[in-house]
Amino acid sequence: MxxxxxxxxxxxxxxxxxxxxxxxxxxxxxxxxxxxxxxxxxxxxxxxxxxxxxxxxxxxxxxxxxxxxxxxxxxxxxxxxxxxxxxxxxxxxxxxxxxxxxxxxxxxxxxxxxxxxxxxxxxxxxxxxxxxxxxxxxxxxxxxxxxxxxxxxxxxxxxxxxxxxxxxxxxxxxxxxxxxxxxxxxxxxxxxxxxxxxxxxxxxxxxxxxxxxxxxxxxxxxxxxxxxxxGFVGAMNSLSGSIENGKAVLAGGTVVAVLTPCAAGGTEIAVRPEDVVLAPDGAPARVERVVPRGHFTEIVLDLGGTGLRAYLGPDDPRPAPDDTTGVRFRRALGYADGQLIG
Ligand SMILES: Nc1ncnc2c1ncn2[C@@H]1O[C@H](COP(=O)(O)OP(=O)(O)OP(=O)(O)O)[C@@H](O)[C@H]1O
Ligand SMILES: [Mg+2]
Missing domain, CATH: 3.40.50.300 (P-loop containing nucleotide triphosphate hydrolases)
Structure with missing residues (x-):
């Protein structure tokens, strides 16, 4: 019925x-x-x-x-x-x-x-x-x-x-x-x-x-x-900025490459912690905290003055606090007025 x-x-x-x-x-x-x-x-x-x-x-x-x-x-x-x-x-x-x-x-x-x-x-x-x-x-x-x-x-x-x-x-x-x-x-x-x-x-x-x-x-x-x-379903990083030419351009000027196609625009960028990829040649970020979570490791990064959470798998290299690393986004979503764009 x-x-x-x-x-x-x-x-x-x-x-x-x-x-x-x-x-x-x-x-x-x-x-x-x-x-x-x-x-x-x-x-x-x-x-x-x-x-x-x-x-x-x-x-x-x-x-x-x-x-x-x-x-x-x-x-x-x-x-x-x-x-x-x-x-x-x-x-x-x-x-x-x-x-x-x-x-x-x-x-x-x-x-x-x-x-x-x-x-x-x-x-x-x-x-x-x-x-x-x-x-x-x-x-x-x-x-x-x-x-x-x-x-x-x-x-x-x-x-x-x-x-x-x-x-x-x-x-x-x-x-x-x-x-x-x-x-x-x-x-x-x-x-x-x-x-x-x-x-x-x-x-x-x-x-x-x-x-x-x-x-x-x-x-x-x-x-x-x-x-x-x-934000309610799963963990989400929410960053001020917009998607331009397949890149995340943060409000502070930091530019992060996005590895999969995404719609342009928005005033806010949402990225799942598991979609934050550490890559030496990515946008520079400083490691603030490393939190063991059992089957994965959570790290808190400072990306151009903004906090960013990343989940690392068991085989990923694990940085230490105060290390400088680089980040890319596997996926990123743009939002305008709280609504998904594209
Ligand atoms: N009989 C009532 N008189 C006045 N307010 C009420 C009454 N029943 C519910 N409310 C109010 O309506 C709102 C929604 O209540 P409801 O019980 O539907 O929430 P809920 O989503 O089930 O929350 P929870 O997850 O805490 O169970 C609450 O703010 C509650 O105080
Ligand atoms: Mg209820």
Whole structure:
């Protein structure tokens, strides 16, 4: 089932929280809604689920206008940011609840609930109550309760925020597997760019109640449509200057060669740290700091009075603080008024 938001706005507490938002999620697609805290992600999800009604605009699911329908009359299941588990029920009963509401046979409920709890690694907590399990475990119960319903549209609000790094990767891969296997149309809210890029078919970047760009992960990373998107998704060097004749001409007069074709113009130049290449005959730069980051090395350079971050691979020569080196850019993007040029 496809999901379609058009011109959706919502005011809360006298402020515009979601502002003329358009978003499409195709049938069976997983879209991540990524953005900083307070940008309106949860508010958007609540309007899709029916817990909030937009002031203007439409929510359409599978071609049907559901804008004013209550949650229980929509084909959606939502995992809330705060889990919203029933404290008086055991883990098993929490997950079984939506299936009991649908009056499924007891044996089928038991089979499905047990399979789902196995998937999220909580079989040993079947009889526990929410107060007696950890935050991460509660989060997994909430996830199991949504997934067990096999909804047509799944809405997840920061579903992995309380899991440790390892478990987070495992559970997000499991969510992706189930979602693909069952063809569930899914909208996942996150402020973790790594999570968004790794599971989303497409990622929608939201800022101040608006969507700045919706694109597949690679496009979003390599062609950020706005300066905000470039800075929010991954690390980005932002330098004053413009692109001229395939070179980056910085405001201070420093000229850096760019190794791949790039559109001319702009007042600001964006360069990913991994696209800063050290080359003895490049534009001179002084090494200020060398920071080991495990699988790569981060160095902070002074390039004509401007700070520049570079990531070096394990085989690259590693300079020392106060060394003078030369730099080139593998890729560079020009921005004017915060918008990508070209
Ligand atoms: N009922 C409400 N009344 C007044 N303001 C509200 C209400 N609900 C949300 N807001 C405000 O709307 C803004 C967006 O809230 P929302 O929960 O959608 O953000 P979010 O993007 O999900 O952030 P986070 O990543 O921190 O969860 C916040 O500034 C919040 O204070
Ligand atoms: Mg939120």
């Amino acid at each position: 496809s999901l379609h938001l058009s011109g959706v706005s919502k005011d809360l507490g006298g402020r515009r929280i979601v502002d003329d938002l358009d978003l499409d999620v195709d049938s069976g697609e997983l879209v991540c809604l990524l953005g900083p805290s307070g940008c309106g992600k949860t508010t958007t999800l609540r309007m899709v689920a029916g817990f909030l009604i937009p002031d203007v605009g439409k929510v359409v699911i599978d071609g049907r206008d559901v804008t004013n329908l209550p949650p229980e009359r929509r084909p959606t299941a939502m995992v809330f940011q705060n889990y919203a588990l029933w404290p008086h029920m055991t883990v098993f009963d929490n997950v079984a609840f939506p299936l009991k509401l649908r009056k499924l046979p007891r044996a089928e409920i038991a089979t499905r609930v047990e399979a789902m709890l196995e998937l999220v690694g909580l079989t040993h907590h079947l009889r526990s109550r929410p107060a007696h399990i950890s935050g991460g475990e509660q989060q997994r119960v909430a996830l199991a309760r949504a997934l067990v319903q096999e909804p047509a549209v799944l809405l997840l609000d920061e579903p992995l925020s309380n899991l440790d790094a390892k478990l987070r990767v495992r559970v997000r891969e499991d969510i992706r597997d189930i979602q693909q296997r069952l063809g569930i149309t899914t909208l996942v809210v996150t402020h973790d760019q790594d999570e968004a890029l790794s599971i989303g078919d497409r990622v929608a970047v939201m800022n101040g109640g608006r969507i700045e760009q919706v694109a597949p992960p690679d496009t979003l990373y390599h062609q950020p449509a706005t300066r905000f998107v470039g």
